[in-house]
Amino acid sequence: MTAVIEVDGLTRRYGRLAAVDDATFTLEGNRIHGLLGRNGAGKTTLMQLLTGQEFASSGTIRVFGQSPVENAGVLQHVSFIKESQRYPEDFRPKHVLRSAPWFFENWDAEFAEQLVDDFRLPLNTRIKKLSRGQLSAIGVIVGLASRAPLTFFDEPYLGLDAVARQTFYDRLLEDYAEHPRTVVLSTHLIDEVANLLEHVLVIDQGRIIIDEDADTLRGSATTVVGTRSAVDAFVEGREILHRDGLGGLATVTVAGLDAKGRAAASAAGLELGPVSLQQLIIRLTNVSEKEFEHSA
Amino acid sequence: MTTITLPSPRPITSRLRSVMKLHIANPWTTITLPWIILGTIFAANLAIWALIFLNTPESAHADIAKGLQWSGASLYIFVYMMVVAIQAVNVTFPFALGYGVTRRDFFLGTAVQFVTLSAMYAAGLTILATIETATNGWGLGGRMFTAAYFGSDLPWYLQFFVFFVLMLFFFFVGAVLGAVYVRWKATGVTFFLVALGALVILALYLLTLTDSWAAVGEFLAAAGFVGTYAWSLVITAISGVAGYLILRRATPRA
Numbered sequence: 001m002t003a004v005i006e007v008d009g010l011t012r013r014y015g016r017l018a019a020v021d022d023a024t025f026t027l028e029g030n031r032i033h034g035l036l037g038r039n040g041a042g043k044t045t046l047m048q049l050l051t052g053q054e055f056a057s058s059g060t061i062r063v064f065g066q067s068p069v070e071n072a073g074v075l076q077h078v079s080f081i082k083e084s085q086r087y088p089e090d091f092r093p094k095h096v097l098r099s100a101p102w103f104f105e106n107w108d109a110e111f112a113e114q115l116v117d118d119f120r121l122p123l124n125t126r127i128k129k130l131s132r133g134q135l136s137a138i139g140v141i142v143g144l145a146s147r148a149p150l151t152f153f154d155e156p157y158l159g160l161d162a163v164a165r166q167t168f169y170d171r172l173l174e175d176y177a178e179h180p181r182t183v184v185l186s187t188h189l190i191d192e193v194a195n196l197l198e199h200v201l202v203i204d205q206g207r208i209i210i211d212e213d214a215d216t217l218r219g220s221a222t223t224v225v226g227t228r229s230a231v232d233a234f235v236e237g238r239e240i241l242h243r244d245g246l247g248g249l250a251t252v253t254v255a256g257l258d259a260k261g262r263a264a265a266s267a268a269g270l271e272l273g274p275v276s277l278q279q280l281i282i283r284l285t286n287v288s289e290k291e292f293e294h295s296a
Numbered sequence: 297m298t299t300i301t302l303p304s305p306r307p308i309t310s311r312l313r314s315v316m317k318l319h320i321a322n323p324w325t326t327i328t329l330p331w332i333i334l335g336t337i338f339a340a341n342l343a344i345w346a347l348i349f350l351n352t353p354e355s356a357h358a359d360i361a362k363g364l365q366w367s368g369a370s371l372y373i374f375v376y377m378m379v380v381a382i383q384a385v386n387v388t389f390p391f392a393l394g395y396g397v398t399r400r401d402f403f404l405g406t407a408v409q410f411v412t413l414s415a416m417y418a419a420g421l422t423i424l425a426t427i428e429t430a431t432n433g434w435g436l437g438g439r440m441f442t443a444a445y446f447g448s449d450l451p452w453y454l455q456f457f458v459f460f461v462l463m464l465f466f467f468f469v470g471a472v473l474g475a476v477y478v479r480w481k482a483t484g485v486t487f488f489l490v491a492l493g494a495l496v497i498l499a500l501y502l503l504t505l506t507d508s509w510a511a512v513g514e515f516l517a518a519a520g521f522v523g524t525y526a527w528s529l530v531i532t533a534i535s536g537v538a539g540y541l542i543l544r545r546a547t548p549r550a
Binding site: 048051052053054055064065066070071072073074075076077078079080081082085086087088089090091092095098099100102103104105148 | 302303304305306308311313314317318321322324325383387388390391393394395396397398399400401544545547548
């Protein structure tokens with residue numbers, strides 16, 4: 001396994017606010033990583049730090065083994081079109097497509113053209129006049145067609161309709177299979193991208209609260225449904241992430257249910273169900289907030 | 297886990313060329329439009345000169361030509377380039393960083409592009425000034441490219457030099473203003489301009505209190521018309537260095 005990004009004790013402070021707070025993690029090469037978190041959790045700041053656009057207050061960042069700050073050797077392999085990316089005043093999408101190959105040596109013009117058709121991006125309209133979805137489409141097209149060894153997508157689907165979003169996911173997977181590279185996908189809409197992700201980082205209030213393989217994470221919690229008394233008896237002594245109830249019925253999300261636990265649940269007449277990544281993260285985030293309140 | 301070893305970066309000349317091209321990826325704003333505007337102003341001036349020329353007695357033509365030498369018609373192009381420079385730093389900079397350009401490469405490539413554009417505009421203006429002189433003001437005694445402050449009786453290479461350093465001055469002062477805005481936003485620009493104004497006033501005070509105005513006059517006289525323009529290169533160079541130092545620690549924000 002090869003580490004493409006290694007971060008140790010990374011903090012970025014703005015005054016008293018730590019937008020990124022003591023983050024330590026490693027991202028392996030040739031995988032799709034999800035950077036998940038609520039709006040304002042620190043996703044964009046973290047990506048700006050990883051691409052040398054923002055300066056760390058403390059801690060170290062290694063991208064391809066080197067600091068990315070002002071490092072042309074590293075940055076020429078990095079593509080990062082921000083969700084709020086600004087373009088030169090007079091630019092139209094065709095100027096973006098014209099200039100991108102000057103900066104990305106793996107740029108595939110044919111692929112870019114195909115994506116322009118897929119997303120029905122008007123090439124000759126001023127970028128200022130594009131809709132939110134068309135603006136996102138430019139970022140997606142540059143991110144995909146640049147084939148940069150390290151590609152960041154920052155909330156790439158904002159304003160895209162369901163068809164266009166599906167197109168993005170399909171193209172990303174197809175192209176990723178043919179041209180393996182490291183992808184970091186930041187989003188606060190987790191369910192839609194859950195199936196793409198191989199590794200998940202969850203950031204909350206600047207802190208990395210989950211750094212886990214997506215499969216491990218999916219298996220890490222289970223919902224137990226049944227009568228209140230049976231459920232209560234079963235979850236006694238287990239780690240409870242969430243509890244819901246209606247009348248005599250209860251639904252409880254528990255962590256780390258092994259084969260023995262599953263057998264016991266069946267024996268007790270309880271139903272077991274999977275937890276979606278989104279639910280899981282929402283619940284884990286709540287737990288961390290509670291813990292935070294206790295420690296404060 | 298092991299770490300990847302990277303291939304060596306692209307040579308700096310190739311990196312700078314990419315940045316230079318980025319500024320003219322859409323040549324409309326930086327090259328096409330300024331010449332169109334200049335052409336329009338020229339046409340309007342031509343019409344006015346013709347009007348004056350045809351409706352005044354021949355004896356008055358020499359006087360009129362004297363007055364026209366203070367034409368400000370081609371000054372706009374310098375201010376326009378300052379705005380181009382501000383926008384190049386304010387908007388193209390964040391965009392270039394998204395393309396994986398370092399601040400250093402961006403600033404160097406941009407500076408080289410500014411010098412190239414300055415030379416291009418200076419060459420164009422010099423050619424127009426030469427024609428203006430040769431045709432005795434386009435046959436109408438008009439003055440637009442040989443206005444007094446560009447030096448009307450200079451040999452072509454000094455004429456070029458004056459246009460060139462003027463262009464450089466406006467490009468690099470614009471670059472500093474753009475850099476201040478990117479780094480410290482509107483508050484920074486306000487503070488910067490107020491501080492600059494205070495410095496100028498302070499200098500005026502010092503010159504007056506120490507009775508040094510005569511020395512300033514002597515200095516400018518000694519430097520001569522072209523030499524005074526050459527001294528503007530000092531301010532241009534300071535602006536260039538300051539622009540880089542400011543941008544070096546700047547982060548693009550939404």
